[in-house]
Each structure stands twice: as structure tokens, then as C-alpha cells.
Amino acid sequence: MHYEVDTHTHTLASGHAYNTLMEMVHAAASKGLKALAITDHTKGVPGHEMFGAPEDIYFRNFSVIPKVIGGVRLLMGAEVNILNGGTIDLSERALRLQDIVIASIHKQCYDNEGLEGNTKAMLKIVENPYVDILGHPDDSSTPFDYEQVVAKAAETGTIFELNENSYREPWLRKNCRENQLTYLALCKKWGVPVTIGSDAHFVDVVGQHEHNEAVLKEVDFPMELVMNTSAEKLINYLKARKARFLQ
Numbered sequence: 001m002h003y004e005v006d007t008h009t010h011t012l013a014s015g016h017a018y019n020t021l022m023e024m025v026h027a028a029a030s031k032g033l034k035a036l037a038i039t040d041h042t043k044g045v046p047g048h049e050m051f052g053a054p055e056d057i058y059f060r061n062f063s064v065i066p067k068v069i070g071g072v073r074l075l076m077g078a079e080v081n082i083l084n085g086g087t088i089d090l091s092e093r094a095l096r097l098q099d100i101v102i103a104s105i106h107k108q109c110y111d112n113e114g115l116e117g118n119t120k121a122m123l124k125i126v127e128n129p130y131v132d133i134l135g136h137p138d139d140s141s142t143p144f145d146y147e148q149v150v151a152k153a154a155e156t157g158t159i160f161e162l163n164e165n166s167y168r169e170p171w172l173r174k175n176c177r178e179n180q181l182t183y184l185a186l187c188k189k190w191g192v193p194v195t196i197g198s199d200a201h202f203v204d205v206v207g208q209h210e211h212n213e214a215v216l217k218e219v220d221f222p223m224e225l226v227m228n229t230s231a232e233k234l235i236n237y238l239k240a241r242k243a244r245f246l247q
């Protein structure tokens with residue numbers, strides 16, 4: 001299966017990724033991608049920092065960047081941190097300007113609250129109109145009730161992510177494969193869309209998706225719910241979400 005879009009990548013700006021935006025775009029072009037999402041990390045809050053991530057203004061100046069470079073359509077966005085209580089760490093002013101927003105739990109910025117507390121936080125995230133995608137929701141060290149959150153995502157149109165980076169040694173997220181299989185089955189049942197994202201922090205893995213593709217096959221997931229199969233499909237979906245929730 002050819003996927004036209006990588007929906008999750010990082011540049012030097014994230015503070016722990018190693019390539020420029022242009023290098024990432026060239027990598028995407030060389031792999032035949034039609035669109036690339038650049039989703040750098042946000043900086044967290046005092047006491048729960050993502051060290052090295054850029055200030056809010058970085059995410060407010062994307063209008064200087066061409067929409068298309070070298071034939072690749074750019075989706076400029078952010079991977080925001082989910083904070084305890086289910087809030088996120090980017091200003092509304094910046095959120096309004098993003099083409100795509102992924103919200104993820106990172107241990108630096110979130111203290112595990114157990115199944116019930118995490119579920120409450122995730123439900124709040126899914127209800128946040130600015131959050132398009134739940135990033136790598138596949139880690140058993142911060143468990144939440146998949147059924148409840150997928151059911152809520154069916155109402156809000158929030159996308160569940162399959163993250164290729166979850167499989168990377170030695171960072172491997174706890175039970176990522178099993179958890180992906182669990183929420184994919186639920187997304188299939190509730191008609192919730194998914195994206196596959198390389199979460200590349202280096203050019204070599206842009207567009208990589210072999211583990212994610214394997215789990216999609218394993219649950220015989222309907223391809224119409226996989227947003228990466230067409231750049232146009234993804235962009236139209238994101239636009240429709242914005243039109244529905246953000247006036």
C-alpha cells in the first residue's frame with residue numbers, strides 16, 4: 001500500500017531531532033510522498049518541561065513557509081503535550097494557526113494518574129476542538145480506557161494515531177503492538193479514523209510504516225478510515241473538522 005502523507009515528523013526545532021525542515025521535505029519528496037506534516041514538540045510547563053522545544057511564537061509564524069516545496073504539500077503543525085487534567089501547552093492564538101495538531105502524552109510533561117485519571121484526561125483531550133490526532137496512544141505505562149475514549153472520538157472526529165516510532169529500540173513503548181490492535185479493533189467498530197505517523201526525528205525514517213501497516217492488516221482495518229492514503233482526503237478531513245468546531 002502506498003501512503004501519500006506522513007502525518008508526524010520533527011525538525012531541529014524540537015530540540016531532540018536532527019534535521020532541518022528542508023531536509024525533511026527532501027526526504028519526503030525522495031520517498032514519493034505528496035504531503036508532509038511537520039509537528040514539532042511544544043515546550044511543556046514549569047516543572048513539566050520538554051527541554052529544547054520552541055516558544056509559542058515558532059508556531060505562530062508558519063505563514064512565512066511556502067505551502068508547497070519541491071512538489072510536497074506542507075502541513076505545519078505541532079505535537080502538543082497532554083498535561084495532567086487534560087489540558088495542552090500551546091496558546092489558543094497559536095492553535096488557531098495550525099494545519100494539524102497532535103496531542104500526546106510524554107513522561108516529561110505528564111504524571112501517570114492510573115486508569116481512571118488518565119481516562120478522564122484523554123476524554124477531555126478528545127473534546128478539545130483544536131486536537132486533530134491523539135499521538136501514540138499505545139503505551140501501557142499510562143493506561144486509559146480505550147472503549148470510552150474511542151467512543152468519544154467517534155462523536156468528535158478525533159483521529160487515533162498508529163506511531164511507527166513506538167517500535168523503535170530501545171525506546172519501545174510498553175505493549176504498543178497489543179494496544180494498537182486493541183484500539184484499532186475499537187476504531188473499526190466505531191468508525192473512528194486513524195493516521196500512521198513515522199514520528200521521524202531523523203530523515204532516514206520519514207514515511208516509514210512497516211509495523212503500522214502490519215497491524216492494520218492484522219485487524220483487516222477499513223482503508224477508507226486510514227487518512228494517509230490520500231493527501232486530499234486528509235486535508236479535506238482536517239478542514240471539515242475545523243469548519244465543524246472552530247468558527
Ligand SMILES: [Zn+2]
Nearest residue numbers: 079104135136
Ligand atoms: Zn510524541
Ligand SMILES: [Zn+2]
Nearest residue numbers: 008010079199
Ligand atoms: Zn513526535
